[in-house]
Amino acid sequence: MEKVTNKKLYHIHRINKNRPLGINDTLETSSEYNSFFRDYDTKDIPQVFNVNGLLTYYWHFARETAVEEVRVSINNDLPSRKRCLWLTDVRSLDYWIGEVNFNPKEFQLLELEVTGAVFKCDASFIEGNPMKLNDVRERAIRYWSGEILDTKKVEYLFEGTAKVTRVLELSSAN
Template sequence: MGNFEKTKLYHIRNTNANSKLVIGQLLHAGQEYNPFYGVYEKKEIEKITMDPNYLLGLTTYYWHFARESTLEEVRREHFPSLPSRQKCLYVTSPENLNYWLETFKHTECQVVEVQIMGKLFKCDASLIEGNPKALSRVRNNAMRYWKGEIVNKEKVEYLVEGEVKVVHILNKKEINSITKKSGRVMTGFWQ
């Protein structure tokens, strides 16, 4: 974990699944499951069909669960002081905003600048992304992830535990200005 007080950090909020944030709002990360992981606590599979797209989605759903459970197991055993991916708030830097907006490209979202008043951990999502892998490889990559190893600077993410304050809500022009610096202009999916 490092000192990032002078770094601008942004949170991307899925507004299809969550209410919009307002300036001055305090978010508390670390006590309850975040929306990314919390779906496993709530979603029930009613009926399994043989539709290939459905089966692919189901396979992906359970692969993500296995991966996240393994990451949490490694964190608890070797890095218990770091924020949990299951309960953290995810934030990004201006340099990585473009990459993370791409992951939300089919979702209505809001981009807010935040002030971190809790723990902040910088890590590389490329170490844990991708197709299903042997759990031994996931554990090995998890060790690298939790040590803070950066192999792909485009996929850096920050995990926050504790209090986070919304200090600014970005408009389309501001988002375009930030993403233009990274070479691409994003359009049409944020509010």
């Protein structure tokens, strides 16, 4: 984990769940859940889910809960996936744009200056198909150690204050 001041990183912001942001707007993490985890606490399960959608919904919750258990046991001071803002660097941006199926009607691509705690990690350790939770925990140990195997899947877990410095079009991101 690194404490940073005005470090430049990127965020793919869901405008279908949040208000659009502009230059100089700020995002702050807090002791409350981020929008991903807040949905599990506050929203009913969407009725449009088929069986596969329902299984995926609960698999993500089980996986994230196991990963968070490992974080707490290793180093409770690391940014929590339950509260963090997920960020990336310019080298991994193309991967994450593809991963979320970026659509400008649903997302904004933001360049941020961040001040706070940043943890650089490799999402490949915790992505993938459902598996035994013990396997998830073993992979989470590598994730929380900061080991990087796949440089295109680098993510930064951030807790602190982020200021929007640019709202990017896909062609201007790199």
